[in-house]
Amino acid sequence: MCGIIAYAGHAPAAPELFEGLRKLEYRGYDSAGITTLDRGRLYTAKRAGTVEGLRVDLNNLCGTVGIGHTRWATHGAATAANAHPHVYGRFSVVHNGIIENYSELRSELISAGHAFSSETDSEVIAHLLDVYYDGDPVDALRLTCARLKGCWAIAALCTEFDGYIVTRRGSPVILGRGKGNYAASDIYALSGRAEKYSIPEEGDFALVTPDKITIFDEHLNEVVRPFDILKSNFSEVGTDDCPHYMLKEIRENARTMRATCRAFSSLDLSAVRTRLKCADKIVLIGCGTAYNSALAGVRLLGGAYDCPVSAHIASEARYNPPRVTGRSVCIAVSQSGETADTIMAARIAREAGAYLIAMTNVGYSAITRIADFVLPVCAGAEICVAATKSYIGQLACFHLLSAGTSPSVRDCALENISKKVEEIALDDTYAPGIAKLCVQSRAVFFLGRGYDVDVATEASLKLKEVSYIFSDGYPAGELKHGTLALVDESVLSIVIICDGALAEKSKNAVEQILSRGGKVAVVTTLPPIYAALSGRVQAVWLLPEVPSHLSHFLSSTALQLVAYHAALFAGHNPDKPRNLAKSVTVE
Numbered sequence: 001m002c003g004i005i006a007y008a009g010h011a012p013a014a015p016e017l018f019e020g021l022r023k024l025e026y027r028g029y030d031s032a033g034i035t036t037l038d039r040g041r042l043y044t045a046k047r048a049g050t051v052e053g054l055r056v057d058l059n060n061l062c063g064t065v066g067i068g069h070t071r072w073a074t075h076g077a078a079t080a081a082n083a084h085p086h087v088y089g090r091f092s093v094v095h096n097g098i099i100e101n102y103s104e105l106r107s108e109l110i111s112a113g114h115a116f117s118s119e120t121d122s123e124v125i126a127h128l129l130d131v132y133y134d135g136d137p138v139d140a141l142r143l144t145c146a147r148l149k150g151c152w153a154i155a156a157l158c159t160e161f162d163g164y165i166v167t168r169r170g171s172p173v174i175l176g177r178g179k180g181n182y183a184a185s186d187i188y189a190l191s192g193r194a195e196k197y198s199i200p201e202e203g204d205f206a207l208v209t210p211d212k213i214t215i216f217d218e219h220l221n222e223v224v225r226p227f228d229i230l231k232s233n234f235s236e237v238g239t240d241d242c243p244h245y246m247l248k249e250i251r252e253n254a255r256t257m258r259a260t261c262r263a264f265s266s267l268d269l270s271a272v273r274t275r276l277k278c279a280d281k282i283v284l285i286g287c288g289t290a291y292n293s294a295l296a297g298v299r300l301l302g303g304a305y306d307c308p309v310s311a312h313i314a315s316e317a318r319y320n321p322p323r324v325t326g327r328s329v330c331i332a333v334s335q336s337g338e339t340a341d342t343i344m345a346a347r348i349a350r351e352a353g354a355y356l357i358a359m360t361n362v363g364y365s366a367i368t369r370i371a372d373f374v375l376p377v378c379a380g381a382e383i384c385v386a387a388t389k390s391y392i393g394q395l396a397c398f399h400l401l402s403a404g405t406s407p408s409v410r411d412c413a414l415e416n417i418s419k420k421v422e423e424i425a426l427d428d429t430y431a432p433g434i435a436k437l438c439v440q441s442r443a444v445f446f447l448g449r450g451y452d453v454d455v456a457t458e459a460s461l462k463l464k465e466v467s468y469i470f471s472d473g474y475p476a477g478e479l480k481h482g483t484l485a486l487v488d489e490s491v492l493s494i495v496i497i498c499d500g501a502l503a504e505k506s507k508n509a510v511e512q513i514l515s516r517g518g519k520v521a522v523v524t525t526l527p528p529i530y531a532a533l534s535g536r537v538q539a540v541w542l543l544p545e546v547p548s549h550l551s552h553f554l555s556s557t558a559l560q561l562v563a564y565h566a567a568l569f570a571g572h573n574p575d576k577p578r579n580l581a582k583s584v585t586v587e
């Protein structure tokens with residue numbers, strides 16, 4: 001969603017905040033702003049567009065204390081006026097989350113004579129802080145939060161205090177100590193700066209000066225929260241020699257598989273396996289790509305454990321939860337570990353008695369703090385909004401979880417597959433051609449059966465996300481029950497044929513499309529399919545032959561590349577799709 005950064009130290013704040021915002025920009029990139037504080041005066045710069053736009057303002061932002069924000073609009077268009085920080089009276093505020101009762105609060109404040117300068121829900125926070133301020137900024141923040149409904153991470157400056165205040169409820173914020181005292185929406189923004197970090201509890205308040213961080217609980221009792229060493233060095237996160245994060249991250253698919261294997265081999269999974277073996281049901285929940293990996297998880301875990309396994313879209317499951325008991329296992333899948341719907345659905349399942357496993361790429365995220373067990377997806381920082389390597393890592397997790405015993409790195413079948421994935425990710429022979437067919441088409445259907453249909457669902461999401469081409473992922477057998485009506489020469493069907501047991505059936509779908517004049521591209525691991533369809537369809541990409549249940553690593557990587565090239569042909573930046581944000585911390 002949005003990204004927050006705050007700094008109090010002895011160096012100029014503006015460059016610190018600017019660099020932090022650049023690292024947070026993947027969370028939201030429609031507008032950005034910074035306020036600094038110097039000797040009781042606030043200096044603010046806000047602009048629509050990317051963080052880079054603020055560079056020209058840096059020299060005008062004085063002081064060694066400040067707050068910054070990169071926005072993904074929820075209330076009000078992406079304009080400079082709606083960009084954060086919001087300044088009112090003595091306060092300047094940045095907010096991540098949603099204030100659900102903002103219109104009542106706004107009406108109340110307007111009746112009391114307040115004038116608003118934005119359309120956002122967040123601006124009420126600055127006004128309330130000024131109303132409740134009576135010499136103690138933390139108490140003003142406590143009183144303000146007591147009026148809010150929704151979720152928030154807030155950082156604020158007050159002209160009468162040489163530092164900043166922070167709180168969180170339902171949205172992430174991390175405190176960091178190092179070359180100054182920091183607060184940020186995620187750890188990437190702290191990397192290279194903070195040496196230690198701490199995750200405040202929900203409802204905690206922090207008073208941060210250039211020399212000290214003081215933390216209070218929700219009743220304003222001073223508390224000690226642990227600060228851990230910040231081990232990961234994300235400061236190296238860049239695109240390497242790739243033009244975009246998306247390509248770089250697809251090329252890290254193989255590494256993710258290997259790292260996830262290694263992490264599993266050092267985990268004690270006995271409790272988890274016992275739970276799974278004795279479970280009366282296993283429910284998997286997630287959103288978007290994480291949900292799509294759960295679809296593959298249903299197939300893999302369903303073949304390994306003797307109980308029903310089902311996948312649920314978290315935004316539905318939280319309002320219509322799958323029934324669970326004390327014998328059930330719920331696996332919440334989330335790259336970021338911060339997705340509001342997934343956290344809420346997971347919480348509901350746990351409260352109903354289920355054993356909760358968090359499968360996540362971010363070890364210190366919110367989902368890990370409510371889970372009984374954390375399964376690590378070792379993808380490393382994923383910056384591109386479109387999930388690629390984290391999806392592959394989630395698939396690897398499901399494979400490892402469905403393996404009978406804890407696999408060692410050496411004999412892990414995934415290790416061998418990862419080498420083939422590596423080759424595919426570096427191959428640019430086929431993907432651009434198929435991508436060109438996509439952008440020349442009115443719509444693109446991804447079709448498959450068995451293992452291939454899960455790949456089709458995710459490949460379709462990837463294509464629409466970065467190329468904005470209409471697309472759907474569909475079971476090939478359903479074609480004749482309706483979708484075939486849409487097929488003509490302006491529609492491309494990408495048929496995935498890697499599930500050997502169902503290959504002939506999928507080939508029938510190709511024949512049905514061809515006989516209606518539709519365009520077809522085929523992605524297959526099966527040489528006979530390649531031989532039968534070469535020259536008869538627009539394109540065939542023959543991948544290395546592997547067992548069906550492992551083929552999704554290869555076909556997904558291939559189709560991620562197709563989506564990447566389609567974005568480029570369509571003239572879009574694949575790393576920052578319009579209207580989207582990486583981490584969806586609002587409902």
Ligand code: AGP
Pocket residue numbers: 287288289290333334335336337338339342385386387388462465581582583584
């Ligand atoms: C993936 O490409 C998407 N950007 C999106 O669907 C994402 O997978 C979804 O929002 C869930 O995020 P999470 O894995 O961080 O929970």
